[in-house]
Amino acid sequence: MKLLITGASGFLGRHLVAQAIQRGHNVRAQIRPASNIKSLGWENHPRVEIIRTDLRSKAGLDDLVAGVDTVISNAACKAGDFYTQFAGTVITTENLLQSMANTGVKRLVAISTFSVYGFLKMRGGELLHETSPIDEDPIDRDEYAQTKLVQEALAQEFTTEHQGKVTLIRPGVIFGQDNLWTARIGMELGTDRCLIVGPSTILPVTYVENCAQAIVLSAEKDEAIGQTYNIVDDNLPTHRQYLTVLNKHRTPKMKSLPMPWLIMRFLAALALGVNKLFLGRQAKIPSILRPAALHARCKPATYTNKRIKDTLGWSPQYDLEEAFNRSVTDHDPAALAPESASNQTNTDADQEARTCA
Amino acid sequence: MHKVKSAVIGTGEISAEHLKFLANSNATQLVGVCDLSRAAARYAAKTFGAENFYTDYKQMLDQAKPAVVHVLTPPQSHVPITTDCLDAGAHVICEKPITLGHDRFTDLYKHATSKNRKLIEDHNYRFNRPILHIEKLIADGVLGDVMEVDIRMALAIRGGGRFADTNLPNPAHNLPAGVIHDFITHLSYLVLRFIPDPDKVSAAWTNHGNDDLFKFDDLDALLIAGNKHARIRFSCRTAPDCFTLTVRGTRAEVQTDLFHPFTRLIKPRTGGEKLSPVVNQLANGLSLVGSSLTTLTNKLMQRSPYEGLHTFLDQTYQALNNDAEPPVTFDDMDRTSRLIDQMLLEGNRV
Numbered sequence: 001m002k003l004l005i006t007g008a009s010g011f012l013g014r015h016l017v018a019q020a021i022q023r024g025h026n027v028r029a030q031i032r033p034a035s036n037i038k039s040l041g042w043e044n045h046p047r048v049e050i051i052r053t054d055l056r057s058k059a060g061l062d063d064l065v066a067g068v069d070t071v072i073s074n075a076a077c078k079a080g081d082f083y084t085q086f087a088g089t090v091i092t093t094e095n096l097l098q099s100m101a102n103t104g105v106k107r108l109v110a111i112s113t114f115s116v117y118g119f120l121k122m123r124g125g126e127l128l129h130e131t132s133p134i135d136e137d138p139i140d141r142d143e144y145a146q147t148k149l150v151q152e153a154l155a156q157e158f159t160t161e162h163q164g165k166v167t168l169i170r171p172g173v174i175f176g177q178d179n180l181w182t183a184r185i186g187m188e189l190g191t192d193r194c195l196i197v198g199p200s201t202i203l204p205v206t207y208v209e210n211c212a213q214a215i216v217l218s219a220e221k222d223e224a225i226g227q228t229y230n231i232v233d234d235n236l237p238t239h240r241q242y243l244t245v246l247n248k249h250r251t252p253k254m255k256s257l258p259m260p261w262l263i264m265r266f267l268a269a270l271a272l273g274v275n276k277l278f279l280g281r282q283a284k285i286p287s288i289l290r291p292a293a294l295h296a297r298c299k300p301a302t303y304t305n306k307r308i309k310d311t312l313g314w315s316p317q318y319d320l321e322e323a324f325n326r327s328v329t330d331h332d333p334a335a336l337a338p339e340s341a342s343n344q345t346n347t348d349a350d351q352e353a354r355t356c357a
Numbered sequence: 358m359h360k361v362k363s364a365v366i367g368t369g370e371i372s373a374e375h376l377k378f379l380a381n382s383n384a385t386q387l388v389g390v391c392d393l394s395r396a397a398a399r400y401a402a403k404t405f406g407a408e409n410f411y412t413d414y415k416q417m418l419d420q421a422k423p424a425v426v427h428v429l430t431p432p433q434s435h436v437p438i439t440t441d442c443l444d445a446g447a448h449v450i451c452e453k454p455i456t457l458g459h460d461r462f463t464d465l466y467k468h469a470t471s472k473n474r475k476l477i478e479d480h481n482y483r484f485n486r487p488i489l490h491i492e493k494l495i496a497d498g499v500l501g502d503v504m505e506v507d508i509r510m511a512l513a514i515r516g517g518g519r520f521a522d523t524n525l526p527n528p529a530h531n532l533p534a535g536v537i538h539d540f541i542t543h544l545s546y547l548v549l550r551f552i553p554d555p556d557k558v559s560a561a562w563t564n565h566g567n568d569d570l571f572k573f574d575d576l577d578a579l580l581i582a583g584n585k586h587a588r589i590r591f592s593c594r595t596a597p598d599c600f601t602l603t604v605r606g607t608r609a610e611v612q613t614d615l616f617h618p619f620t621r622l623i624k625p626r627t628g629g630e631k632l633s634p635v636v637n638q639l640a641n642g643l644s645l646v647g648s649s650l651t652t653l654t655n656k657l658m659q660r661s662p663y664e665g666l667h668t669f670l671d672q673t674y675q676a677l678n679n680d681a682e683p684p685v686t687f688d689d690m691d692r693t694s695r696l697i698d699q700m701l702l703e704g705n706r707v
């Protein structure tokens with residue numbers, strides 16, 4: 001199968017390419033023009049074709065998409081103001097889907113996020129599953145949630161407007177090498193302290209290699225078409241347990257200040273009340289004190305990966321300890337050794353990074 | 358109450374301010390939002406309550422029939438889009454710079470006049486409270502005759518953000534003065550409020566970064582009108598970010614920063630010549646304490662330096678409703694456009 005993987009130089013993207021290669025696929029990897037090609041880990045692999053282009057521009061995107069069997073839409077922007085994230089997440093997806101429509105490529109695996117769910121309206125401790133309601137009124141959520149919601153809606157429209165064969169992937173918190181801390185635990189207070197909100201709350205994590213494996217599996221299987229999958233690992237840790245494992249591998253160790261969920265929830269409700277009553281709801285409140293954002297980050301809930309296990313047979317390969325061990329070594333888990341020359345199907349020229357117009 | 362049918366073309370960052378005004382105004386009816394991106398147009402329409410969204414502005418002009426169109430697209434597209442809006446019978450409020458050259462501005466304005474429509478360029482910072490305060494000080498004679506103006510914008514645009522993006526260079530890099538062209542209108546119309554008719558202009562446009570992305574990253578311009586002097590500075594190497602204005606008159610001096618508003622007025626005070634410096638420092642110290650609270654409140658309440666844009670739009674709509682002269686006149690736009698041309702023409706002399 002020939003896969004187009006967008007955002008291939010990013011944290012998840014590098015592992016997606018590595019997984020796809022390991023599972024025998026040919027990959028067209030889209031990276032941005034200024035990305036550093038040297039640290040990708042698979043840049044010289046003969047079954048990878050690297051295309052340098054920026055999805056915010058339509059130029060060259062039909063060529064990017066033409067000839068692939070499946071597109072894994074992974075490009076997104078997590079930093080910057082709303083308009084930067086809108087361009088990097090929504091416009092990129094819109095342009096990509098238009099080119100898929102132009103070139104007749106129907107199969108799409110769209111990478112969404114847990115952030116699209118409407119946590120505020122969930123009951124405490126409720127099981128989050130694929131049919132849980134998404135956030136209908138994300139005005140108080142952060143830019144990432146707002147733009148990912150629009151992006152996901154575009155992917156769903158691709159089904160209705162272009163007869164797309166779409167799989168939606170909603171991963172929980174993805175962790176791995178250089179990405180071990182998550183703001184879902186609470187809030188960093190300087191370099192070695194943190195506020196840990198709800199220490200016994202379950203943290204919906206997925207190790208990046210496990211997640212990448214689930215995504216590539218979804219691209220391979222026809223049973224995944226029309227499905228939405230939540231991706232979390234087995235035996236999920238609590239906030240405190242995750243921090244304990246993190247501290248085993250971290251220097252200096254992070255000292256935690258525990259903050260019970262109910263107190264944090266009360267403080268956020270109080271902040272909202274003051275904002276509404278005295279400030280016309282115009283005040284800019286830190287996200288941890290905005291109920292909609294706080295609930296999305298720290299609300300006690302339970303999680304399941306049953307659907308993808310049952311329908312696709314996925315099982316997370318690495319448990320939490322193994323995942324941390326793989327994350328803290330000098331070895332890059334996404335790095336692949338080039339195949340032997342006799343197996344090469346591309347010419348040297350093909351392996352050079354090609355730049356779309 | 359009769360509401361003016363308004364529409365917006367372009368949903369980039371500045372559109373949020375225009376759309377906030379239109380969504381909250383009792384005088385306007387937001388009939389359409391247009392962007393080449395369907396997702397962006399739809400999102401803006403939903404967020405700000407527009408009646409419809411479009412990806413083709415000609416279709417929007419034809420179907421929604423707006424009486425006023427806000428043109429908020431990149432500057433290179435202003436002339437064709439504005440011309441089409443005027444031809445469709447709409448007044449146009451256009452983001453700066455309205456055109457890329459004085460000749461094109463006068464042609465466009467003539468076209469607007471021939472269609473009996475108004476053409477108004479956004480000069481929003483003119484309507485910020487500190488600028489209005491300084492103008493009042495001048496009108497009240499507190500400063501005496503204005504003799505010197507120093508206007509300075511410092512923005513760390515090389516350190517990151519949309520102008521430093523090498524993946525997809527911002528269209529502003531292709532403007533005649535590069536990225537600085539995106540800011541030069543503000544600097545020009547403000548300096549012209551205080552020194553209206555410079556007869557000598559010199560300007561040093563430089564790229565201290567020596568790279569291919571930026572055309573220029575620094576401007577140092579000198580304007581002289583008889584015995585009055587003005588200096589315009591744009592820098593991306595000094596910190597912190599600022600947008601400062603100093604006006605010196607024959608009696609007093611006043612300073613402000615539009616990004617973090619304050620007013621520092623140095624004038625003859627009670628106590629005579631010897632005690633005036635002390636009284637000035639005391640008075641300005643108290644004033645600065647008050648400004649720090651204002652800045653804190655602005656941050657908390659999400660008030661941005663675009664506060665003047667809302668006043669500008671409010672006054673513009675009042676003028677359009679009453680068939681009166683808009684707050685930004687032909688003369689304001691004409692002199693601003695001419696000064697930008699002069700600075701670009703004089704660029705190679707330094």
